[in-house]
Amino acid sequence: MRKKPIKMDNEQLIQEFKTITNSEDDENIKNLLTIHDWNLNNAIMTFFDTGFESVNQPQSIINHRHDTNDHDTGFGDNPLEDIESTARSSGSDPFTYSTAQSFEMQDLIPRLPFAPRISNNWQYQIGIYNSLKPVETKVNTIWFLLLFVPKNLLNLIYSILRYFFKPKPNSFPKAINYELMDLNHEINFDNYNVYHKNYNDVYQKTKDNNEWLLVVLVNNDTSRFVESLLENNHFVNHFGEKGVVKLNIYVGNVDKSPESWEIGSKYQCKRLPSVYLIGNVTNNPSIMPSMSIIYRSNISIGFISNDVINQTTNKITKNLKKLTDHYEPQLITARLEKREIELSRKIKQNQDEAYIRSLEADKVKKLEKQKQLDLENYQKDKIKYLQYLKNSNWWEDLNTNGTIRIQIKLPEEKIVVKLDPSICLKDLYLFIETKLSDDIDIDEDCSGFKHNNDFKFELIQPYPKKVFDELHSPIEEVLKSGMSLLVELDEDED
Known part of the structure; x- marks a missing residue:
């Protein structure tokens, strides 16, 4: 029976399959990847679901038919193509076909938006701003020239500019206002882990520990939204110190913190306040988890007025609770796997340390034994030497x-x-x-x-x-x- 040669990229897929699944069955790995059109993700998911059952069952049927009557069945030189055609046309293995079809449908599911780290450009911008000195002469010159422009013309130009370039209420600023900057600004809440700076460190901590990260961005006019959200009774009961889900909360005022402005710019913030729920999860089983934005809300100014702000925070809390309850099992599983890996690592480390201690103990015993043997030989030679001195002059x-x-x-x-x-x-x-x-x-x-x-x-x-x-x-x-x-x-x- 002739087999088609495997290309180099397919060999790499086989090696990756072995590395991820720790399997060494080359033939079944090749068959499984062929059924899935050499889609590594789909093949791995099928392997973890049913092993090689979806390959072995039709393969045995084909081999039996081929051995009994090759001409009647019409199989060609490559049995792998026959397996695939049998599974898809005649339905000899409906599970394999349905599994592959389900994975193809899952590929159509939109992925969660990726939540990246932020750059450190804002730090350099602060240094540049502090190093620059305002040039008063240019401003004075401009004002002097404006004295010669008619007042009515200035009013007309000002009205036109206000009409076309009037900023929207609570819109995200296009640039950092360094005059309002306050790097020591903080808001403290006893029931939560609230952070105000070092976003990338908080991001990495959330990712490493498989936790949740809630980012709340406000400005000076909407800062009361943070207190209203974190003091909401439903929010406290679910995400507070005694709640079901623990959150790392990053609160940033884009008017006072350039780092917070960098976060809003990176996450394409439109209005303030903005709320982002971030976690290391996925909405598609065929895709590995990554830091993703599960929930995003750019809140209009009308929804944070005094008469409706409680309704807004209730709705946001309800959405956060629903999403965290849905994705929390993924994080729990990841935490358990990490704990098992860490436990296995510690066990392996303890075994290695015990083995090293055993080797060192054996080495010490060997040295002591050799030292004792050398001492005994020395004493014997010493007795002979003393007798030699006695016998000589x-x-x-x-x-x-x-x-x-x-x-x-x-x-x-x-x-x-x-x-x-x-x-x-x-x-x-x-x-x-x-x-x-x-x-x-x-x-x-x-x-x-x-x-x-x-x-x-x-x-x-x-x-x-x-x-x-x-x-x-x-x-x-x-x-x-x-x-x-x-x-x-x-x-x-x-």
Whole structure:
């Protein structure tokens, strides 16, 4: 059975399918993508709904028919085309066809408007504004020239300009009025998480935590709308501190905050006040969630007058409640998935840390074991070295000019030795250690042994008590002839 070669872009789709679904069944992945005209989103959704059942069932039927009577069935060289035609024409797999058709219909659903971050141009504009100084001479010159224009003509020009360029009530300003700017302006409410600046940080926090973001933009003439909305009883009961849904609320006055003006400009605000409900959701299961504007309301000035503002806030609250209740399951699912991912990450991290600690513990044990083994080997070689010194004329060859006579009391005997003044105290210690060691039989040269000066005793003068431990000092500097010394073993020495 011949198969058509797969193009490079199709190979990439297969690899993306594997990455997202963690599946390694190349044949079924290829079949599923072929049925959906290589639409990756539709194929993934079908996979998560029914796995490869929609592929395996018609494939088995086709294979059976092809094996029994290939000429009668009329199948061609490519079974994947036959699967697709069978599913769409003869209805052998109505579920696959209906699923693909439903996804095609879902593609026609309008997407929610995307809610982008805002740029930082407003910050640069503030710096530019503060750096510029007004030029009084130009203004004075203009006023001086206007003195020569007839008054009636000026009134006519002014009336025409007012008629054509009169701003609409509560319309969004076309530019920032830096004269009214107040960067420290805030409105505080105890029952809500209200923000007045750093919009992009609030935006990112909302996205990362899968929460809701409510943006309310006003100006100096409509600022009372914020208090009316946030103090509305229905709004408090549903979105307040003890409510069902938690909101991050960004309140901005476009007359006092250039950042708020940038938000309104980015979100194409027409009138003030304006309300935007933003969340990381989607209205189409075949499209990945993104930060979207779920609700947008540019409120006319007539709906915020004192006699109807409560009705307006009630209606807005009703719409917000309806939409949040509809999309909240998506955010809850996303939060749970994020929590599971974070938990899995922590478990994996704890496992990695435990494994590293285990490796370090094994390494420490190995080092301790090697250290203990080296110590045991050293002690064995040391005993052989002491016996080698006993068997040789080491002491006699070293101590040729014994002019310093001292008495040394060992644990079991007293000895009198004559010391050469030029030898070191270490040599006397080594001589005493040979006296304290047991005799063994050896017949090997241990002259290359390196002694670590780890003597298990001290040479002291009983009265007045003094310890002689300057091992590298000559005898003539630390001992005098006629002294009586005592060998004192360490407490841990048997």
